[in-house]
Amino acid sequence: MTNTPRTGKSSPIATVCATALALTLSAPAALAGPDDDTLRIAWGATGPIDNLDAYFNTNRTGIWFARNVWDTLVFRDLENSSYEPLLATSWTFPDDKTMDLTLREGVVFHNGEPFNADDVVFTLNFIADPDNGVLTRNNVDWIERAERTGDYSVRIHMTRPMPQIFELLSGPIVIYPDDYYAEVGPSGMNEMPVGTGPYRVTEVVPAERYTLERNADYTWGSPKGEASIGTLEVREIADVQTQVAELLGGGIDFTADISSDQLEQIIGLPGFDGAQSETMRISYLGFDAAGRSEFEPVQDVRVREAIARAVNRAAISENLVRGDSRVVNTPCFPTQFGCDQSAATVWEYDPDAARALLADAGYPDGFSIDLYSYRSPAWSEAIIADLAEIGIDAKLNHMGYFALRDLQHEGKTPLYLMDWGSFSINDMSAITSRFFTLGPDDFARDDELAAWLDTGDNASDPDKRRAAYADAIGRITSEIYWLPMFSHVRSYAYVDGLNFKGFVDEIPRFYAYSWN
Amino acid sequence: MIDEQDTPRAAAPGRVVLRRMLRHGSFTIGATLLGVIILIAIFAPLIAPHDPYATDLTNRLLPPFWHDDSDPAHLLGTDRVGRDYLSRVMYGAQVSLVIGFLTVIISCVIGSLIGVAAGYFGGPVDALVTYILTTRLSLPLFLVALAIVALSGSSLTTVILVLGFFLWDQFAVVTRSVTQQLRSQDYVKAARAMGASHRRIIFRELLPNLREPLLVVATVEMANAIILEASLSFLGFGVQAPLPSWGLMLSDAREFMFFDPWLMAIPGCALFVLLLAINFTGDGLRDVTGRGASL
Numbered sequence: 008m009t010n011t012p013r014t015g016k017s018s019p020i021a022t023v024c025a026t027a028l029a030l031t032l033s034a035p036a037a038l039a040g041p042d043d044d045t046l047r048i049a050w051g052a053t054g055p056i057d058n059l060d061a062y063f064n065t066n067r068t069g070i071w072f073a074r075n076v077w078d079t080l081v082f083r084d085l086e087n088s089s090y091e092p093l094l095a096t097s098w099t100f101p102d103d104k105t106m107d108l109t110l111r112e113g114v115v116f117h118n119g120e121p122f123n124a125d126d127v128v129f130t131l132n133f134i135a136d137p138d139n140g141v142l143t144r145n146n147v148d149w150i151e152r153a154e155r156t157g158d159y160s161v162r163i164h165m166t167r168p169m170p171q172i173f174e175l176l177s178g179p180i181v182i183y184p185d186d187y188y189a190e191v192g193p194s195g196m197n198e199m200p201v202g203t204g205p206y207r208v209t210e211v212v213p214a215e216r217y218t219l220e221r222n223a224d225y226t227w228g229s230p231k232g233e234a235s236i237g238t239l240e241v242r243e244i245a246d247v248q249t250q251v252a253e254l255l256g257g258g259i260d261f262t263a264d265i266s267s268d269q270l271e272q273i274i275g276l277p278g279f280d281g282a283q284s285e286t287m288r289i290s291y292l293g294f295d296a297a298g299r300s301e302f303e304p305v306q307d308v309r310v311r312e313a314i315a316r317a318v319n320r321a322a323i324s325e326n327l328v329r330g331d332s333r334v335v336n337t338p339c340f341p342t343q344f345g346c347d348q349s350a351a352t353v354w355e356y357d358p359d360a361a362r363a364l365l366a367d368a369g370y371p372d373g374f375s376i377d378l379y380s381y382r383s384p385a386w387s388e389a390i391i392a393d394l395a396e397i398g399i400d401a402k403l404n405h406m407g408y409f410a411l412r413d414l415q416h417e418g419k420t421p422l423y424l425m426d427w428g429s430f431s432i433n434d435m436s437a438i439t440s441r442f443f444t445l446g447p448d449d450f451a452r453d454d455e456l457a458a459w460l461d462t463g464d465n466a467s468d469p470d471k472r473r474a475a476y477a478d479a480i481g482r483i484t485s486e487i488y489w490l491p492m493f494s495h496v497r498s499y500a501y502v503d504g505l506n507f508k509g510f511v512d513e514i515p516r517f518y519a520y521s522w523n
Numbered sequence: 524m525i526d527e528q529d530t531p532r533a534a535a536p537g538r539v540v541l542r543r544m545l546r547h548g549s550f551t552i553g554a555t556l557l558g559v560i561i562l563i564a565i566f567a568p569l570i571a572p573h574d575p576y577a578t579d580l581t582n583r584l585l586p587p588f589w590h591d592d593s594d595p596a597h598l599l600g601t602d603r604v605g606r607d608y609l610s611r612v613m614y615g616a617q618v619s620l621v622i623g624f625l626t627v628i629i630s631c632v633i634g635s636l637i638g639v640a641a642g643y644f645g646g647p648v649d650a651l652v653t654y655i656l657t658t659r660l661s662l663p664l665f666l667v668a669l670a671i672v673a674l675s676g677s678s679l680t681t682v683i684l685v686l687g688f689f690l691w692d693q694f695a696v697v698t699r700s701v702t703q704q705l706r707s708q709d710y711v712k713a714a715r716a717m718g719a720s721h722r723r724i725i726f727r728e729l730l731p732n733l734r735e736p737l738l739v740v741a742t743v744e745m746a747n748a749i750i751l752e753a754s755l756s757f758l759g760f761g762v763q764a765p766l767p768s769w770g771l772m773l774s775d776a777r778e779f780m781f782f783d784p785w786l787m788a789i790p791g792c793a794l795f796v797l798l799l800a801i802n803f804t805g806d807g808l809r810d811v812t813g814r815g816a817s818l
Contacts, residue, residue: 248777255781268584268603272782319580326580327604384764384775385603391765392578392604403763404676 041504041522044237048517049250051243052264053408055214060196061181062134062141067428067513070179075219075239075517077181077202080108080127081173082230083433085510090173091230094122094182094203103168103467104151110159113227116184117207127161128153129185143430145441146179168467171344171434178432205234205518217241219517235521254279254500261501263515266383267329270498281500284509285331287340288428288495289438290382292318292390296488297452299418304374311487313364314422315354317397322356323389324493335491338439338483342511345435345463345476351491352484361397373398379415380424381408387424416447426495431512435476436464443483451488543811550807556800564616571610572598575767579605587785599789603775608786611767612793618768619749619797622683626748627741629687634694635737639725641695642702652695659692668751672760679762682755686748693740698733705729735812742805746798753794769794 050068058064061073082093095108114122131153134141141147149172151164169175187201200208205225210218219239226233242259244250251269253259255276265273267283274281292314294305304310324332336353339346365373376394378401380387391401401422406414414420429437440460442448449457459482462475483489497513504523510516544550563570583605585594593600599608641652668685675681705711705728714724753770755761762768764775769790776786 248780251781266778269778269782322580326583388604388765389578389580392576395576403765405759405763 044522046236046239046261046505046517046520047259048239048241048261049244049253049259050241050263051245052247052250054245055243057214058193058197059200059208059211059213059217060193061179062143062147063193063197065142070431071514071517072200072217072241073181074204074514075206075234076200076204076208077183078114078204078229078231079177079181080110081177083173083177084230085512090177093177093230094127095176104165106163106165106172107156108161108163110161111227112159114203115224116187116201116203117222118184118187118201120184120186120201122182122184122203123158124155124161126182126185128155129189130183131161131163131180133183133188134180143179146175146430149175167465170465170467170469170472171432171436174432174434174437179430205229205231206239214243216243231516231518234518236517239517251500254502260505261499263497263499265498265500267496267498270330270500273500278503279500280503280505280507281498282507282509283330283496283498285333285511286428286495286497286513287342287431287433287511288426288513289335289340290386290424290426290492290495291338292490292492293420293423293425293442293450294488294490295418295421295450296486297450299450299452300421302376302421304368304370304376305421307368308486309364309368310370311490312354313361313368313397314394314399315361315487315490316357316364317361317399318390318393318490318492319356320490320492323386327383327385327389328493328496330496330498332493332496334493336484337480338442338489338491339435339480340429340438340494343429343433343435343438344469345473347473347477347480350477350480350484352481354484354487354490358393358396365397365399370398373400375400375402376422377402377404377420378422378424379404379406379411379420381406381411382424382426390424415450418450420450424492428495428513431514433512436460439476439479439483440464443479443488451483451486453482453486453488456482456488540811544807547807547811549803550811553800553803553805553807556796557804560616560797560800561620563613564620567610567613567617571607571613572596573607573610575606575610575614576765577606581605584779584783584786586783587789600785602772602786603779606765608789611772612769612789614767615769615772615790615793616797618679618762618766619752619794622679622686622752623745623749623801625683626686626690627745629683630689630691630744630748631694631737631741633688634691634740635698635730635733637691638695638698639702639729639733642699643706643721643725643729645703645706649699652699656692656695659689662689664689665751665754668755669758669760672755677755677760677763679766682752682761686751690744690748693744694737697736697740701733701736702729705732735808739805739809739812742801742808746801746805749794749801750798 054066056064056066056069056072059072061069061077078094080093080095082091084091094111094114096111098106098108100106110124110127116122131150133139134147135150135152149165149167149169151166154162154164156162181202184201188196198211205222206219207222208217209220221234221237244253247264250262250264254262270281270283273279294311295302296306296311298306320334324334336351337346337348341348365371376399378387378391380403384405387403387405391403394401415423427438443451444457444460445452456479459475459479463472463479466472466475497509499507499509501507506521506523508519582601583603585597585601587593587600588598597607599612602608602611637652641649668689671685672681711724711728714728752761756768756770757774759774761770764771772790773787779786
């Protein structure tokens with residue numbers, strides 16, 4: 008028995024149980040999906056959205072919410088890898104620290120406020136002001152100020168040249184209505200979000216549920232397209248098993264938090280369908296090469312190489328993560344700008360070589376080490392079993408993400424399995440530069456590497472950026488500060504009849520879904 | 524020194540208790556099951572068909588023997604990283620029993636010393652012990668254990684120590700009340716009249732008479748410790764993977780609850796059988812030793 012798709016392989020008893028559950032629970036459930044034109048969504052496995060105001064939220068589902076409720080100045084067309092006009096219709100760069108934008112006319116916010124240059128100027132100046140405390144400063148600290156140059160034109164002054172400007176203007180930087188936001192502020196925006204997007208919010212019960220309705224005024228030719236499904240009802244359900252029970256029982260129509268194993272089982276049941284897509288999130292095994300935790304063995308590059316050769320990344324990706332997951336050899340996702348695959352040193356699985364390296368490094372009998380992780384313990388357990396093969400006794404310290412992040416910042420983690428989704432920003436600066444520029448997450452403490460990344464982040468010449476990033480990739484993978492592991496997948500399960508499409512940036516575009 | 528009031532003929536009290544035990548249905552069943560589980564735990568390295576830590580990612584989630592497509596090499600199937608489930612259940616018995624026994628030893632020592640001191644000396648000592656006991660009983664055990672383990676990091680040793688230092692209350696309550704009764708017995712008075720030291724009276728006259736009630740409390744508390752460990756592990760605060768704890772196996776199986784329910788059912792059954800065996804044994808002990816009244 009190998010890793011064949013397990014659809015329908017579940018035992019007759021299990022299938023009967025699951026189907027019976029589906030039938031029993033669905034009886035009293037309200038009208039299902041297409042009948043009342045409502046898509047009931049469950050999310051929240053990583054916790055509820057802490058603040059619906061997109062600038063005061065770090066939760067991924069907050070990004071999902073934002074994409075459907077607000078619009079950005081620029082639209083990123085994932086399929087054609089291009090940037091298209093959205094709220095801005097055209098733009099020019101008078102110099103490398105100034106951007107002029109012409110804005111679209113005829114757009115209105117959900118509360119009836121017309122969209123114009125004042126909204127853009129207010130939003131950008133608000134988020135640029137450090138006193139307002141936008142959570143992800145990297146997304147906004149390049150904005151010096153915005154200036155109104157006409158009713159429908161603005162100029163953005165930057166503190167420095169910003170090569171990733173289109174990623175930011177098409178992603179995290181959404182435009183708020185100036186009058187409403189000036190009046191209610193972030194807390195009011197959390198209670199009742201108002202944007203220009205394809206869905207308008209009609210009800211918010213914080214951290215519990217949100218109701219969104221199709222924006223009937225979204226007819227001005229947005230590249231996002233008009234929404235098709237009338238109502239979205241979102242429920243925050245932290246427990247994935249409860250989400251599955253609700254899906255099978257007819258309480259919800261859509262979940263995106265399930266595992267590959269669950270997906271295969273659910274799509275084997277009548278009335279359900281599912282999809283899976285690779286995401287920009289990559290896992291990596293990080294080493295305390297700089298000795299912050301004072302754990303000696305991993306300071307030796309031979310030991311790091313031994314571990315890199317001992318871990319069977321392909322087996323974990325293929326059998327545990329599954330789906331479209333693949334082994335990644337770079338400290339960035341392959342589609343990200345600058346993520347040159349040829350610059351990486353690739354470490355093939357070779358336990359014999361690993362044993363020899365360990366012996367050479369003075370650890371013929373291996374050693375004990377603490378492995379820290381917060382994701383699926385199955386992945387860590389597979390790594391621990393691989394390390395045991397070469398004599399390394401890895402002890403698992405499994406904990407919540409924030410607890411682990413704090414330990415990392417204190418420099419106490421000699422070996423850690425972590426992952427990063429880059430906020431779905433398709434640029435190496437969103438991942439590699441975050442971890443290797445001498446900040447609290449940096450366990451390499453390599454000044455030359457940090458300087459390359461700085462050049463990569465800030466140079467205005469794309470070729471210069473690429474060259475600097477390639478040097479960084481070469482250093483990280485040859486010194487094995489990280490062993491890049493594999494890409495993640497996101498599995499979506501939903502009721503039959505939903506036209507669904509997944510994207511590499513892990514953001515469901517509910518406005519693009521429809522009923523068959 | 525056995526309390527002779529329990530037995531009509533003083534000649535062979537042990538034999539009488541043994542005869543009662545054998546006639547006691549649930550005790551026989553419980554003790555036999557417990558014995559079998561202890562043997563499995565001790566001899567797990569010899570009888571387990573596979574290494575419980577050996578993963579095989581290409582053979583994960585194999586179904587158990589009652590499914591058509593099961594693999595004879597894995598009678599109870601394999602878990603999500605391809606480890607043999609039967610072997611893990613066998614080694615899991617070790618974890619549960621080690622935690623059960625060690626916790627009970629620690630808490631029994633603490634509880635009986637405190638209880639005997641309170642019952643024997645009375646007065647201010649008793650008042651102090653009652654105060655400590657009330658404080659302990661007012662703490663929500665599971666929440667406190669959870670908090671301590673979360674702060675200090677979870678491991679087998681931490682779990683044993685935390686549970687051991689928290690489960691002594693029943694031992695203290697029982698030994699205190701039994702000691703109060705024994706204190707006025709003639710043989711204790713006689714020992715005191717003969718000038719025996721407190722230490723001698725406690726260790727030679729009182730403790731031997733506490734053996735049976737302590738044994739009964741120990742079985743209850745052992746079951747308690749095992750279920751607490753399983754609960755902590757289930758929540759991710761008990762022993763750490765890849766150690767095969769039944770609570771951890773239950774937790775790992777949650778993802779597969781709807782479609783591969785045997786992954787939950789097997790460790791769940793193992794836990795159920797062990798707790799049933801311990802409780803049957805404890806009930807039987809209480810009945811045959813006639814110590815139920817004090818509990």
